[in-house]
Amino acid sequence: MYAAGVSPPPRTRVEVAGRHLSVSNLDKVLYPARGTTKAAVIDYAVRIAPVMLPYLRRRPVTFVRWPDGVESHSFFEKNCPGHRPDWVEVARIPTGSQDAPIPFCLIEEPAALAWAANLAALELHVPMATVDDWLHPTGVVFDLDPGAPAGIADCARVALRIRDLLARLDLTAVAKTSGSKGLHVFVPLNSAIATSDDTRDFALALAGFLESREPDTVTANMRKELRTGRVFVDWSQNTGHKTTVCAYSLRGRPRPTVSTPVTWDEVSDAADSGDVAGLDFEYPTVLERVDAGDHFHAWLDVSQELPVFT
Numbered sequence: 001m002y003a004a005g006v007s008p009p010p011r012t013r014v015e016v017a018g019r020h021l022s023v024s025n026l027d028k029v030l031y032p033a034r035g036t037t038k039a040a041v042i043d044y045a046v047r048i049a050p051v052m053l054p055y056l057r058r059r060p061v062t063f064v065r066w067p068d069g070v071e072s073h074s075f076f077e078k079n080c081p082g083h084r085p086d087w088v089e090v091a092r093i094p095t096g097s098q099d100a101p102i103p104f105c106l107i108e109e110p111a112a113l114a115w116a117a118n119l120a121a122l123e124l125h126v127p128m129a130t131v132d133d134w135l136h137p138t139g140v141v142f143d144l145d146p147g148a149p150a151g152i153a154d155c156a157r158v159a160l161r162i163r164d165l166l167a168r169l170d171l172t173a174v175a176k177t178s179g180s181k182g183l184h185v186f187v188p189l190n191s192a193i194a195t196s197d198d199t200r201d202f203a204l205a206l207a208g209f210l211e212s213r214e215p216d217t218v219t220a221n222m223r224k225e226l227r228t229g230r231v232f233v234d235w236s237q238n239t240g241h242k243t244t245v246c247a248y249s250l251r252g253r254p255r256p257t258v259s260t261p262v263t264w265d266e267v268s269d270a271a272d273s274g275d276v277a278g279l280d281f282e283y284p285t286v287l288e289r290v291d292a293g294d295h296f297h298a299w300l301d302v303s304q305e306l307p308v309f310t
Contacts, residue, residue: 060104147227
């Protein structure tokens, strides 16, 4: 409803991959620091869809929306909006804190990604499991969060330690930037064996081992006062109800940065030099990068199992 004398925003009819979509306020600036408009955000969604959709597929999506841009308020939205197009699928997922399952959106096609962008859902967060096998996550995530004055270069050094520890366990890992101030290390499983309790306990054990070896630079403790000058290895992101920002999602930061898959060489360069410019990506650069390939595909392609400790 609009107040008397206030007109609804103008709408534009567009076609995305065979779907017809009504979008609005295309000139609204969502990232004032760059002058990035909603039209540009929707364009990014359409162009990144071929590489991003596999990481969203069959995963219930939590939106983080900035309807008036990143310098204004934001809100999380788990319930798929009732005004969604009828071709946006919904999955009802039980949670431990709700009496009834939550109807999450499933973003399965380019038009659905464009529709979410039109809602100013700049960030798309997904769980580690899919709706097809909710009890078995497809992998493990280590969310590396630096406590100032530690920064992304410190995260890069810890990410390399994690990669090397995982390699000793014959486990492959891939990395991406958070698009904010940290890094994410993902361990693909895709084996339908480990539960979220298993992956959480594994992540906690490895994080605790790192902390025991490098207590001055790493912490596995959630207490914020213990993070100063250290990298917090957040193992709790593997808990069943938690979500992590999806690969290739924009972030609600002052600049239109993206959670971007990176190579281990890029991580190593940042760790060695301390120059983190090579781990900072805005959406135009990401579109150029994916022309040369997707550095995160192992998350979907590699099947492996967590070690059993006795």
